[in-house]
Amino acid sequence: MKGQLILLDHLTGPDGPVEAAALMRDGRLEDLFIDSDAPRPGAIYRAKADRPVKGQGGMFLTTPDGPAFLRQVKGLSPGAPLLVQVTGHAEPGKAIPVTTKLLFKSRYAIVTPGAPGINVSRQIKDDETRDALLEIAHDTLDGHPIHDHEGGLILRSSCAEAEGDAVAEDIAAMADLAVQVLNDAEGEAEKLTEGDGPHAMAWREWVTPAQIETEAGCFAHHGVHEKIEALFRPEVALGSATVFIEPTRAFTAVDVNTGADTSLAAGLKANLALARDLPRQLRLRGLGGVVILDLAPMPKKDRRSFEGALRAALKTDDTDTVMAGWTPLGNYELQRKRARQPLTDIVTEEMLQ
Template identity: 45%
Template sequence: MKGSLVAFDTVGGRPAAARMVDGRLEDLLIDAPDDRIVPGTIYRARVGRPLKGQGGAIVETPDGALFLRQAKGLGQGDSLLVQTSTFAEPGKATPATTRLLFKSRFVLVTPGAEGTNIARSIRDDERRVELRELLSEISLPDGMGLVLRTASADGDDQAIVDDVSQTIDIASKIMSEPLTGSPEKLLDGPTSSDLAWRDWPQPDVTDA
């Protein structure tokens, strides 16, 4: 068939999403096994042992140990918010960062990096003005910034506003979590269907 199609099914018993363009497979996403920590997962974690010579530390979560590369100023037993950045390599802890990002289809919300921006890939000046007007209607909490993603170029204005508002709300709730208490998972990383909706262009046809 001509055009693009996104299909959802299972591969090896795990949920999967496939993107087809003109009858050819362009991308395939498969959910990770249940025992793998997915990139983008957010935890309240506790600092464990430092890794001397690496400038990092092991941090403890309910799902296992993570490797925090930059742990300067942190002491063993401290609690903090972390987000996994990639899958773990064999025999190693899953990498994590304290720089949390909240990514959705139309927006990237950036705690700790204030300001509002529009993706450089959106080159149409008239559309950029329209998006700036949309941003003027949105209230950002202190200390947060955002970037409108490329999908905003062709997105419905109300859908963009709703997506931005929902993502800011999620970010605000996570960032206001108390650091007291036991390690806890606060936000699941995206599934294959989440990633397909978030990162793939709008298809001509969707087949569930």
């Protein structure tokens, strides 16, 4: 199917339906959200300080869902309550990563307690649109209690095509939620917000015009199960090139082969194909941490072309990724935030039947 398609469905889990959302573009799977039992990124806890970690400048916290770890904390006494937000998924055997910098994020607005000021996304270039959005923001937040918490606001790029009433409603909802949470900072350890599930995430993050299907079984109708199954295999065909993506405990290894192409530019073509598709592959597979690319042979003069293609592809990806650069052996390294759980940790073959 041509065009963009958003599918909201469920997978069959061992304990009941598991919420899932898929984004398709011209028949290709572009993004995927699947719920799990782990704490969702964005969830907010009233936590209790537990014990500091010497030499790391961090502290373990107590939450209803297990231990959490807060980096770079000072002046926090054991037993003290504090509000924290989940920033990503914990690796097996490790504590939940959290931060004290809370963000209340929705489709159009992000409310930022402790960071005053109203800012409009730089992707909105039109001055009249920017001025209109600033006017909506000031009118909506005029006299709002969020100012008592030095609350700020970021208007997302999705505001550019939105109705003014929808933007105002979103701003008010996030500001009200922020005040409610911030006024509930004292007490025992408790989860104050759940974080967005896959369907809410799809509404929040997939903002470009798309056809939306919500009927049960829409995943099967559009072949999403088969596309998910393909993500369990390391081999990926990119034209005449073949790529193998294999996560290990320490890092994710990506091996590029030119296949049957024996031309002089075969290595560059294979590497450029990888650069364009790598963010999508890592996103769908839920892979983060260190990523090492064992690229196909190509002249050193072509490295800049590869880096440019990779940088352009990463700009369209919402996961923070550092392009660390070349190793002495000619490999290329990335450092990617662990923003998602590995697909193999949350989906089984039985769920796709």
